[in-house]
Amino acid sequence: MKQVGTLNYLRNSNLLEIVWLDGRSLQIEGQKLRLACKCGDCSSDRQRDLPPADAERAFRVKAIEAVGSYGIRLFFEDGHNRGIYPWRYLEQIGDMDIERRLPI
Numbered sequence: 001m002k003q004v005g006t007l008n009y010l011r012n013s014n015l016l017e018i019v020w021l022d023g024r025s026l027q028i029e030g031q032k033l034r035l036a037c038k039c040g041d042c043s044s045d046r047q048r049d050l051p052p053a054d055a056e057r058a059f060r061v062k063a064i065e066a067v068g069s070y071g072i073r074l075f076f077e078d079g080h081n082r083g084i085y086p087w088r089y090l091e092q093i094g095d096m097d098i099e100r101r102l103p104i
């Protein structure tokens with residue numbers, strides 16, 4: 001697995017930026033992060049094709065918390081904070097096309 005060097009949230013452009021120790025970087029839109037959230041609530045919303053109620057705030061990141069060396073937990077501005085994002089999953093999301101159906 002790739003090692004994480006630095007992690008930034010670019011508030012103005014609403015992008016999470018991960019810089020790996022090998023110098024490569026990845027930017028993921030807030031919307032994509034939220035739509036890829038794997039918590040039970042978001043998974044069941046996706047199964048029913050329900051978008052987040054407050055999309056404006058749902059797609060913006062308020063805070064980031066480390067989850068050991070495993071990954072991060074994201075706090076969204078609409079109060080949602082149940083999503084845990086392993087580094088490996090973030091790498092996968094980064095490569096995904098947002099138009100494509102995200103995994104449930």
Ligand SMILES: [Zn+2]
Nearest residue numbers: 037039042083
């Ligand atoms: Zn969620």
